Amino acid sequence: MKNQHPPVLQAASLAERFERGDLFAAQCPSREVLKHVTSRWGVLVLVALLAGTHRFSDLRRKVNGISEKMLAQTLQWLESDGFVQRIAFPVMPPHVEYTLTPLGLDIAGKVEALTDWIEVNILQISAAQQSSLSQA
Amino acid sequence: MKNQHPPVLQAASLAERFERGDLFAAQCPSREVLKHVTSRWGVLVLVALLAGTHRFSDLRRKVNGISEKMLAQTLQWLESDGFVQRIAFPVMPPHVEYTLTPLGLDIAGKVEALTDWIEVNILQISAAQQSSLSQA
DNA sequence: CAGGATCCTAAACGATACTG
DNA sequence: CAGTATCGTTTAGGATCCTG
Numbered sequence A, B: 001m002k003n004q005h006p007p008v009l010q011a012a013s014l015a016e017r018f019e020r021g022d023l024f025a026a027q028c029p030s031r032e033v034l035k036h037v038t039s040r041w042g043v044l045v046l047v048a049l050l051a052g053t054h055r056f057s058d059l060r061r062k063v064n065g066i067s068e069k070m071l072a073q074t075l076q077w078l079e080s081d082g083f084v085q086r087i088a089f090p091v092m093p094p095h096v097e098y099t100l101t102p103l104g105l106d107i108a109g110k111v112e113a114l115t116d117w118i119e120v121n122i123l124q125i126s127a128a129q130q131s132s133l134s135q136a
Numbered sequence C: 001c002a003g004g005a006t007c008c009t010a011a012a013c014g015a016t017a018c019t020g
Numbered sequence D: 001c002a003g004t005a006t007c008g009t010t011t012a013g014g015a016t017c018c019t020g
Helices: A012-017 A030-037 A040-049 A056-062 A068-080 A102-135 B007-011 B014-019 B030-037 B040-049 B056-062 B068-080 B102-135
Strands: A084-089 A095-100 B084-089 B095-100
Touching: A030 A040, A030 A068, A030 B102, A040 A056, A040 A068, A040 A095, A040 A102, A056 A068, A056 A095, A068 A084, A095 A102, A102 B030, A102 B102, B030 B040, B030 B068, B040 B056, B040 B068, B040 B095, B040 B102, B056 B068, B056 B095, B068 B084, B095 B102
Parallel strands: none
Antiparallel strands: A084 A095, B084 B095
16 A cells, blocks of 8 residues: 655644654654665665766766666656756757755765765774674 | 765765775675665664664564564664674573664764654655646 | 564566657 | 666565474
């Protein structure tokens, strides 16, 4: 069954939402956004777009391994969440540009903070993996 | 355009990113770690453990909707990545505690920064979704 | 209580073909 | 070029049973 966003968010639950722990509720609307943003390709597309406007094929080349289908779907998710703006030029052949919105720029920064941390600490993580084998 | 990069991002220059291998490469080892951390339950378990040590059943109760299987698997991922330390007391019935390692504490903070941002901006995101429908 | 083993469904994903 | 549509495969994830 499909869990769709409620058209109007209750002001009553707004206060609750500002408290920590609301995310743990299964019906939290943030989980849907989180799903898009932390998806396998969502992360990479957001970070890629931090470098600036990209065309569809640019993104496809940059995000190594992504398929047409997944790129299109990921971009649609991010666009519907208001993180990405899609601009289609009515020319032939088609020319479409994708840009982060201010909102998207903000969240992409958070995502990049995470991915950067992983890349910086990847050796330390691998080392921890090794030592965990001897610990138990 | 309000490009407000956190300090951590500036520490990772473009040149450095090329040297340590880019996340955009399909074979980048960081992608595996990223997969665990940004997985549906990985995010929630990490944030949950920020509150301190939890037993298996505590986590299961706290992370609403997670199954035994996925909790066990997620914890094993995070443990093998060196983010979570598992302590099993040899008693009957079993007593097992899970705690964030220093490395895990660090990355959980990044993840929480992301989830917190979403929770705080969820209304703005919904608003962006609405306006994107009327713009077109 | 913690979690392994098994089975199963739903969803994600990829490849290809096709179109404006 | 930028997608959509369709199909087949793979993986995530859930339910249940079982054991130490």
